[in-house]
Amino acid sequence: xxxxxTTLGVEDAAAIAKLARLDLDQDVLARFAxxxxxxxxxxxxxxxxxxxxxxxxxxxSEHATVFREDRADNDRFSRDDVLxxxxxxxxxxxxxxKIV
Amino acid sequence: MTQYxxxxxxxxxxxxxxxxxxxxxxxxxxxxxxxxxxxxVCSGMPGVLPVLNRTAVEYAAKMAMAVDCVVNExxxxxxxxxxxxxLPKGYQISQYELPLAEHGHLDIEVKGExxxxxxxRIHMEDDAGKSIHSASDNASYVDLNRTGTPLIEIVSxxxxxxxxxxxxxxxxxxxxxxxxxxxxxxxxxxxxxCDANVSIRPFGQEEFGTRAELKNMNSFRNVQRAxxxxxxxxxxxxxxxxxxxxxxxxxxxxxxxxFSMRGKEEAHDYRYFxxxxxxxxxxxPAWLEDWRKELPESPQARKQxxxxxYGLPEDDALILALDRALAxxxxxxxxxxxxxxxxxxxxxxxxxxxxxxSGISVSxxxxxxxxxxxxxxxxDEGLISGxxxxxxxxxxxxxxxxxxxxxxxxxxVQISDTSALDAAVDEVLAENPDEVAAYKGGNKKVVGxxxxxxxxxxxxxxxPKLVNEILAKKLNT
Numbered sequence: 083x084x085x086x087x088t089t090l091g092v093e094d095a096a097a098i099a100k101l102a103r104l105d106l107d108q109d110v111l112a113r114f115a116x117x118x119x120x121x122x123x124x125x126x127x128x129x130x131x132x133x134x135x136x137x138x139x140x141x142x143s144e145h146a147t148v149f150r151e152d153r154a155d156n157d158r159f160s161r162d163d164v165l166x167x168x169x170x171x172x173x174x175x176x177x178x179x180k181i182v
Numbered sequence: 183m184t185q186y187x188x189x190x191x192x193x194x195x196x197x198x199x200x201x202x203x204x205x206x207x208x209x210x211x212x213x214x215x216x217x218x219x220x221x222x223v224c225s226g227m228p229g230v231l232p233v234l235n236r237t238a239v240e241y242a243a244k245m246a247m248a249v250d251c252v253v254n255e256x257x258x259x260x261x262x263x264x265x266x267x268x269l270p271k272g273y274q275i276s277q278y279e280l281p282l283a284e285h286g287h288l289d290i291e292v293k294g295e296x297x298x299x300x301x302x303r304i305h306m307e308d309d310a311g312k313s314i315h316s317a318s319d320n321a322s323y324v325d326l327n328r329t330g331t332p333l334i335e336i337v338s339x340x341x342x343x344x345x346x347x348x349x350x351x352x353x354x355x356x357x358x359x360x361x362x363x364x365x366x367x368x369x370x371x372x373x374x375x376c377d378a379n380v381s382i383r384p385f386g387q388e389e390f391g392t393r394a395e396l397k398n399m400n401s402f403r404n405v406q407r408a409x410x411x412x413x414x415x416x417x418x419x420x421x422x423x424x425x426x427x428x429x430x431x432x433x434x435x436x437x438x439x440x441f442s443m444r445g446k447e448e449a450h451d452y453r454y455f456x457x458x459x460x461x462x463x464x465x466x467p468a469w470l471e472d473w474r475k476e477l478p479e480s481p482q483a484r485k486q487x488x489x490x491x492y493g494l495p496e497d498d499a500l501i502l503a504l505d506r507a508l509a510x511x512x513x514x515x516x517x518x519x520x521x522x523x524x525x526x527x528x529x530x531x532x533x534x535x536x537x538x539x540s541g542i543s544v545s546x547x548x549x550x551x552x553x554x555x556x557x558x559x560x561x562d563e564g565l566i567s568g569x570x571x572x573x574x575x576x577x578x579x580x581x582x583x584x585x586x587x588x589x590x591x592x593x594x595v596q597i598s599d600t601s602a603l604d605a606a607v608d609e610v611l612a613e614n615p616d617e618v619a620a621y622k623g624g625n626k627k628v629v630g631x632x633x634x635x636x637x638x639x640x641x642x643x644x645x646p647k648l649v650n651e652i653l654a655k656k657l658n659t
Contacts, residue, residue, distance in 0.1 A: 101451060103265055140258045140280070143461045152237035154202040154209035156219060164220045164326075174216045175314070175323035178267040182315050182322070 088126065090118045186382040186420070188413050189390055190348045191340035194355055195333050196365045197309065197373040198241045204308045204332035205232030205275065212371055216325035224308075224330035226270030232459055238306065238332035239463065241364035242282050244473050245334060246304045248358050248480065251286030253470055259306075259460040262452045267324050268311035276335075277305035278454040282463070288358075289482070290350040299351050300339030309333050340379065340390065345409035349402050352376060357481045361506045369400050376405060381426065382416045391416070392426040396440055398433045408433035412440050484509055492522035498530055507544045511551045518555035525558055532572065536579040548582030557585035564645055565589065566596050573642075596645045600652070603636075603644055607652050610635045621657055629653060 092108065095115040099106045106114070161174070170177040203210055206223035223230045246253045260278035286301035311329040313322045336355065342348045356374055359365040366373050381393035396412055399405045411433075416426050431440040479487070485503035488494050494502070502512045508529070515525045533554065537544060557578065561571045566589050574592075578585055610632055611618055617628045629650075636649050 097451075101263075101453070140456045141458070141461045145461055147461060147463050148233060149236035149239070150202075150207065150233045152200045152202050152235050153207060154211075155207040156209045158207070159221045161215070161217050161220070164217050164225055170321075172323075175325055176217070176267070178313075178322050178324055180315060180320045180322050181267055181313060 088122045090115050090122065094118075184421075185385045186413075186417055187385050187387075188342075188344050188409075189340050189381050189383065189393075190342040190344070190409065191379040192338045192342070192348060192351060193377045193379070194336040194338075194352065195309075195375040195377075196245075196336065196359050196367075198238050198332040198334060198364055199366050199373075200235055200237045200241065200332055202235060203330035204235050204238050204306070205330060208330065210331045214327055216323075217327065219327040220329070224270075225326055226272065232275065232457075234460065234463070235332060239282075239465070240469075240473055241332075241362070242304065242306050242334045243465065243470060244362050244477060245336070245359060245364060246283030246286065247470075247474055247477060248362055249286040249288050249301050249304075249336075249355075251283035251301060251304055253283045253465065254280060255465045255467060255470075256280065256462055257282045257305075257465075258462045259457045260454045261457045262307075262454055264452060266310065267322060268313050268326070268329065270311070270326060270329065274307055274310065275457055275460070276307035276454075279456075280462070281305035282334075288351060288354055290347060290354050292346050292350050297341075297347065299341045299347075302337045302339055304334055304336050307333050307335060340381075345406045345413070348378065348409055349406050352402060352405060354481075357504045361478060361481050361504075363478075363506070369402075372400070375400070378405065378409060378412075380409060380412050380416070382413060382420065391420075392428050394426060394428070394440075395430045396433055397430060397443070400435075404433060404435050407435075407438055408440060411438060415440065478506065481506075492516065492526070494522065494526055498526050501530060501534075502526060505544070511544050511547075514551035515555040515558075518552045519559045519562075521558055521562065524562070525555065528554060528558055532575045533579070536576060540580075547579070549579045550582065553578065553583065553585050560586050560589065564596060564647070567642070567646055570596070570642060596643050600648065603640075603648055603652055606636050606639050606644065607632075607649065607656060610639065611656060618657070629657075 092111050092115050095111040095118065096106075098118075099111065099114075165171040165173070165176065168176045197210075200210060202208060203219075203224055206221050208219045208221050208224055211219065223232055243253050257277060258280040259275050261273040262276045262278070263273040265272060281303045283304040284302065286304070288299050288301060289296050290299055291297075309328050309331040311324055311326040313324050315322045338351065342351060356367050359374070360367040368374065376399060378396040378399070379393045380396060381391035383389070383391040394412060394416070396408050399408045412431070419426055427442075430443045432443050433440050481504045485499050488499040488503050488509075489496065492499075501508075503509050512525065512529060515529070516522050519525065533544075533547075533549070537547065557571055557575075560566055561568050565586070566574075570589070574585075574588065578588060614632070614635070617631055621628045632653055633646065633649060636644050636653075637646075
């Protein structure tokens with residue numbers, strides 16, 4: 083646990099926006115940076131609790147793992163269904179702007 | 183001049199050969215029409231829920247046990263976030279902080295010495311799809327059939343000190359996966375893929391040099407060549423006073439060189455977090471115990487047993503033991519006719535050659551182990567000669583069936599009838615008085631000539647052992 087408060091600047095917000103492929107102008111980035119800091123401030127508040135000796139919880143669910151049996155079923159969706167939301171398709175493939 | 187030491191760590195991705203995908207019931211079968219093994223889950227539709235394939239977990243745990251990992255009874259799936267058109271969810275479901283298994287190792291043999299390579303971790307994840315890039319119309323074509331296929335990633339410690347060790351480790355890992363029956367091991371189709379982290383450092387230096395990550399090596403030979411190239415490249419850089427840059431490099435097999443993959447992985451920030459759609463995997467210790475009991479004999483243990491039990495030479499034992507299907511074939515044949523060395527020889531020469539030429543696997547082979555054993559037996563018994571055996575092998579291999587019935591049907595049964603052979607020998611001796619005289623004059627080598635003539639007369643069916651005896655008797659009286 084660190085005592086340091088985490089704060090994000092506009093540049094951090096810009097980096098996160100870039101990773102999310104969002105093109106945002108400076109005003110919006112500044113607004114998001116402020117909101118991020120509000121969220122992080124709340125996390126910092128939680129960090130004040132002494133959790134030494136407490137097992138980390140990865141999920142609030144107490145259920146046992148739910149498994150599927152390994153059986154293939156390909157008939158739930160047709161290819162036309164799968165491709166129907168694609169902006170561009172040739173009936174076989176999704177077509178996207180060239181990526182390399 | 184400074185001597186450098188190479189440091190290599192490997193990341194292997196192995197596709198688990200389950201029937202269905204990791205989180206949905208779509209088929210994992212290879213080579214289907216594009217986008218026909220796809221549903222709402224693996225195409226990343228909003229609001230869907232992944233449900234974990236139990237067999238995939240079993241396979242992953244078995245691999246972990248086979249390389250002496252500790253299997254964590256509690257592990258967690260995490261989202262690895264990045265954008266790429268072959269990843270429709272926008273994240274890969276992988277494991278980060280709490281992987282399925284850790285702290286394993288594998289013993290490899292290089293130049294007669296055994297070395298232990300540490301395995302840091304084994305975790306489960308789902309595979310991405312495939313894209314085909316068109317040069318002509320400035321577009322990429324995406325096929326999601328592979329999306330969601332179960333993978334395990336096996337991460338080694340940086341324990342390897344050269345390309346030979348890296349390849350030995352990969353071969354061993356490959357043999358174990360295939361032996362467990364959990365991965366088909368096909369490197370060309372991408373069922374077994376490897377990335378290498380490579381760096382060099384002056385001998386004696388503790389800290390690691392800056393590493394490059396190599397990708398796109400789809401055969402053992404390419405792994406070896408890519409590593410050799412990359413090590414030389416790094417040495418040249420350092421000796422010219424330049425620095426190795428930490429980056430991902432692609433191997434180009436045609437040019438036998440590695441090239442920087444600039445751009446794509448700039449900002450390597452995957453922002454991992456536990457996947458809220460999947461609750462942690464809790465493994466019942468009783469399952470782990472059952473799975474452990476089901477582990478087959480390891481390739482190394484089998485090799486040792488072949489050495490002890492059948493007295494095979496080291497190299498032969500290794501080839502027959504490494505591949506489980508081949509080993510099963512071998513043992514089935516030996517149990518049908520207990521001549522372990524003869525059967526090994528026939529398998530290593532004739533059978534492997536035919537399998538390679540026809541490109542089929544031993545399990546698809548029509549010549550059953552019992553039929554191979556029968557072939558070896560009828561040669562032992564003198565029904566046919568070894569030479570005839572080799573001649574008819576390709577046909578037996580393609581059509582299957584009983585070897586004995588085949589030779590009887592084709593009239594290839596060896597002439598072991600002394601009176602018939604007597605006549606043939608007499609004829610040949612009568613036809614070749616000069617050679618007989620030469621023999622009597624001390625030129626014993628003409629026996630080979632007589633043998634050839636007798637074989638010609640009998641269409642190769644004379645029992646050579648008997649012919650030798652008869653020849654000796656007739657020539658020396």
